[in-house]
Amino acid sequence: MSGSVALVYGDALMKHHLSDEHPLQPIRVKLAVDLIKSTGLIEHAHLLPPRSATVDELHLVHSPEYVDLVRKLSDPAQRRHVSPAAIDAAGFASADNPISDELHEGTALVAGASLVAAEAIESGAALHAFSPSGGLHHAHRGRASGFCTYNDAAIACQWLKERGHRVAYVDVDVHHGDGVEEIFDSDPDVLTISLHESGRWLFPGTGFPQDAGRGAGKGSAANLPFYPFTWDEPWLMAFDRVVPALLRRFKPTVLVTQDGCDTHHLDPLAHLAATTRIWPHVGRTFHDLAHELCDGRWLALGGGGYAIYEVVPRAWTLLFAEMVERPDLAAEVDDPVSAEPQEEAQERVWTALRRDLIQLGEVHGLNFSLSP
Ligand SMILES: [Zn+2]
Ligand SMILES: [Zn+2]
Numbered sequence: 001m002s003g004s005v006a007l008v009y010g011d012a013l014m015k016h017h018l019s020d021e022h023p024l025q026p027i028r029v030k031l032a033v034d035l036i037k038s039t040g041l042i043e044h045a046h047l048l049p050p051r052s053a054t055v056d057e058l059h060l061v062h063s064p065e066y067v068d069l070v071r072k073l074s075d076p077a078q079r080r081h082v083s084p085a086a087i088d089a090a091g092f093a094s095a096d097n098p099i100s101d102e103l104h105e106g107t108a109l110v111a112g113a114s115l116v117a118a119e120a121i122e123s124g125a126a127l128h129a130f131s132p133s134g135g136l137h138h139a140h141r142g143r144a145s146g147f148c149t150y151n152d153a154a155i156a157c158q159w160l161k162e163r164g165h166r167v168a169y170v171d172v173d174v175h176h177g178d179g180v181e182e183i184f185d186s187d188p189d190v191l192t193i194s195l196h197e198s199g200r201w202l203f204p205g206t207g208f209p210q211d212a213g214r215g216a217g218k219g220s221a222a223n224l225p226f227y228p229f230t231w232d233e234p235w236l237m238a239f240d241r242v243v244p245a246l247l248r249r250f251k252p253t254v255l256v257t258q259d260g261c262d263t264h265h266l267d268p269l270a271h272l273a274a275t276t277r278i279w280p281h282v283g284r285t286f287h288d289l290a291h292e293l294c295d296g297r298w299l300a301l302g303g304g305g306y307a308i309y310e311v312v313p314r315a316w317t318l319l320f321a322e323m324v325e326r327p328d329l330a331a332e333v334d335d336p337v338s339a340e341p342q343e344e345a346q347e348r349v350w351t352a353l354r355r356d357l358i359q360l361g362e363v364h365g366l367n368f369s370l371s372p
Contacts, residue, residue, distance in 0.1 A: 006120045007048070009030075010113075013030075013109060017100070039329045048116050048120060048129075049116075050113035050116055058108065060158040060162075061141060073092060079099065096147055111136075114134035117130065128290065128296065131301050135153055135303030140182060146204060153301055166250070169192045171192070171193065171303070172239070172257070174262040175202060178204045181207070181211075185213045191247075193223075193247075194207050194222070194223050209225070224238055224356060229345040230273060231272075231339055232274050235263065242360065246364065246366070257299070261276075266307040268307065280327055283318065314334070317333055353370070
């Protein structure tokens with residue numbers, strides 16, 4: 001099942017720097033790539049440099065007015081001519097999405113990096129490709145949100161769709177993949193699946209089991225929320241119940257995964273209690289499904305993960321080890337044990353999960369129930 005694997009990275013991606021105090025620090029991607037190199041995994045892949053996405057490519061999912069606004073905001077000379085109302089409407093009035101001179105250039109480079117990965121897969125240069133700086137899943141058509149300006153994940157999905165693909169997008173970031181879901185919510189050719197901490201407790205507050213797409217896209221979005229303190233065992237059990245069954249029914253020709261690792265118990269921005277021990281299983285499952293359903297075509301993106309030193313490099317190294325089928329080279333960076341919460345919290349997690357899986361199954365006409 002091996003095939004050639006590409007990793008898209010270059011130090012130019014350090015330009016995707018929102019501000020000095022911001023939790024999304026580009027160094028996290030460099031640290032992950034450094035660990036992929038020092039474990040020897042890079043010997044089993046080829047490194048591709050990123051490029052900037054063109055304005056036409058950004059228009060694949062973003063409105064021309066929005067792209068124009070982002071470019072103006074990134075230019076100190078033009079910035080002062082943009083009205084506060086326009087800045088507010090485009091999502092740039094909050095600390096989550098600060099304005100900087102590098103805003104357009106940095107995030108267009110992230111979008112281009114994910115397109116380089118998509119192109120490598122489409123041309124056959126690589127069977128699997130990883131764009132760890134990508135996965136900016138909260139950006140909407142005409143609005144920045146949750147640290148995301150341009151939605152590289154949606155741009156890559158749309159780019160692949162325009163080449164005739166049926167695209168399955170699976171998002172395991174701790175936050176709901178709301179931007180990607182909304183962009184494709186009436187598109188029957190793009191399935192979006194998001195597993196995330198429930199919007200009752202966490203940004204962006206959306207993504208419940210009944211949210212399944214609209215119009216012609218009804219049924220092509222699936223959402224599974226998790227209760228706070230969900231740890232490895234229930235998280236993986238739910239992943240195994242939901243993801244393979246939905247993918248097998250949809251029959252995609254390419255798999256795109258958003259691999260945010262902010263599900264970890266050390267992550268400062270969310271409240272799940274997973275460890276890095278989910279990653280070998282997640283990586284292997286994505287890998288197997290890509291071969292089973294998509295002739296191997298698998299585009300993996302990064303995503304959230306704000307325990308920059310403690311978690312992100314290890315999680316993405318474990319994922320990448322599965323892409324190149326050398327989990328042995330990464331085994332020693334895995335967490336040694338799962339982190340189980342107190343019994344009372346465990347009960348709440350299982351109760352909520354059983355209920356949500358039944359509801360999700362009813363919405364999609366499949367049986368996701370945990371009971372035998
Ligand atoms: Zn493979
Ligand atoms: Zn996230």
